[in-house]
Amino acid sequence: MTDTEDRTGDGPATTAWDSVVPRSGETPPTDRRTSGPGSGPPVPVEDLPYEVVGRPEPPPVPNGWYAIAASADLAPGDVLSIIAVERELVVFRTESGQVSVVDAHCPHLGAHLGGGTMEGESLRCPYHGWCFDVSGACVEIPYVEGRIPARACVPAYPVREQDGMVLFWFHAGGAAPDYEVPTVDERDADGWSDAIEFRSELVASLQDMAENNVDYTHFRFVHGRAVLDASTSQFTTDGPFSTVVERFEEEGLTFTRYTWGPGLALLRVPGFMTVHTATTPIDRRHVRLLWHFYLPDATLDVADEIIDGVTGAHGLQADVPIWRDKVFRDRPLLVRGDGPVTEFRRWYQQFYAGR
Numbered sequence: 001m002t003d004t005e006d007r008t009g010d011g012p013a014t015t016a017w018d019s020v021v022p023r024s025g026e027t028p029p030t031d032r033r034t035s036g037p038g039s040g041p042p043v044p045v046e047d048l049p050y051e052v053v054g055r056p057e058p059p060p061v062p063n064g065w066y067a068i069a070a071s072a073d074l075a076p077g078d079v080l081s082i083i084a085v086e087r088e089l090v091v092f093r094t095e096s097g098q099v100s101v102v103d104a105h106c107p108h109l110g111a112h113l114g115g116g117t118m119e120g121e122s123l124r125c126p127y128h129g130w131c132f133d134v135s136g137a138c139v140e141i142p143y144v145e146g147r148i149p150a151r152a153c154v155p156a157y158p159v160r161e162q163d164g165m166v167l168f169w170f171h172a173g174g175a176a177p178d179y180e181v182p183t184v185d186e187r188d189a190d191g192w193s194d195a196i197e198f199r200s201e202l203v204a205s206l207q208d209m210a211e212n213n214v215d216y217t218h219f220r221f222v223h224g225r226a227v228l229d230a231s232t233s234q235f236t237t238d239g240p241f242s243t244v245v246e247r248f249e250e251e252g253l254t255f256t257r258y259t260w261g262p263g264l265a266l267l268r269v270p271g272f273m274t275v276h277t278a279t280t281p282i283d284r285r286h287v288r289l290l291w292h293f294y295l296p297d298a299t300l301d302v303a304d305e306i307i308d309g310v311t312g313a314h315g316l317q318a319d320v321p322i323w324r325d326k327v328f329r330d331r332p333l334l335v336r337g338d339g340p341v342t343e344f345r346r347w348y349q350q351f352y353a354g355r
């Protein structure tokens with residue numbers, strides 16, 4: 001059993017990742033609306049509720065490719081229940097190795113398919129034994145001979161498995177994928193480490209996290225770095241892809257961040273590291289991170305320091321309280337020097353099509 005699985009209960013297998021999302025009927029652990037003004041002593045800033053009465057909703061879940069699991073999470077015959085893109089989903093791998101992502105509830109009487117079992121190439125529902133293949137079609141009703149109703153299928157999502165991740169396509173309007181995710185050259189290249197994995201779940205809106213990359217002035221106040229300006233930074237776009245190049249003159253480092261739609265990105269710092277980042281919305285207020293670090297042989301012995309630099313107190317962890325407590329401003333008050341936030345938003349708008 002890996003650290004992402006929990007099969008101790010009688011219900012559907014779950015991942016540690018879905019711990020922040022309550023199962024129906026439970027009180028949301030993050031709903032602390034009783035701790036409002038006047039209800040007691042001042043609340044330390046790190047304990048402030050992220051969801052308070054009157055705080056505006058963050059933007060909805062954007063359309064795109066997202067990681068739902070690492071490939072290694074799913075051996076043949078495994079079934080996982082995962083909440084992502086504001087939906088209950090089930091991911092399974094067949095005996096032959098094919099992966100499928102489907103809506104969690106059976107079209108028959110609504111049982112959660114995460115409690116089902118894999119039989120060869122199909123998933124058997126725990127309630128009355130109907131079987132579904134990787135396309136979501138019902139291929140067997142154990143107590144009925146003959147024709148299976150055409151509507152007996154569970155919605156399935158387009159899936160790709162690449163670079164050690166299982167990706168699925170989400171579109172609010174149900175449209176087919178309109179781009180493919182590039183692959184990571186470093187993964188199979190000589191002179192590079194295997195993927196070193198980092199996982200986390202955060203209270204954050206996906207778009208807020210993405211905007212952070214073009215928010216040049218925050219580097220000084222949040223991360224203690226020199227301020228970037230337009231002469232040391234570039235933001236360019238190409239359909240669903242965008243690229244940010246940032247030169248940190250003091251450190252002599254160039255960061256190039258290739259963003260592949262709203263859910264996946266590759267950060268390259270030549271001679272230093274490459275990070276393949278998957279950021280998946282659990283809902284509009286929570287994200288799940290699956291990041292793979294690839295290090296060249298030259299920096300492998302300082303792997304811990306490098307990873308801590310990106311994910312630790314001066315990196316990701318410094319952003320976390322800001323993302324948790326901020327609101328999303330539809331019309332931010334931007335001034336010269338703020339970085340290309342407006343250009344970024346114009347580009348990002350395409351991922352809300354079909355609403």
Ligand code: FES
Nearest residue numbers: 106108109125128
């Ligand atoms: S609810 Fe799934 S087979 Fe009946």
Ligand SMILES: [Fe+2]
Nearest residue numbers: 212218222319
């Ligand atoms: Fe940041």
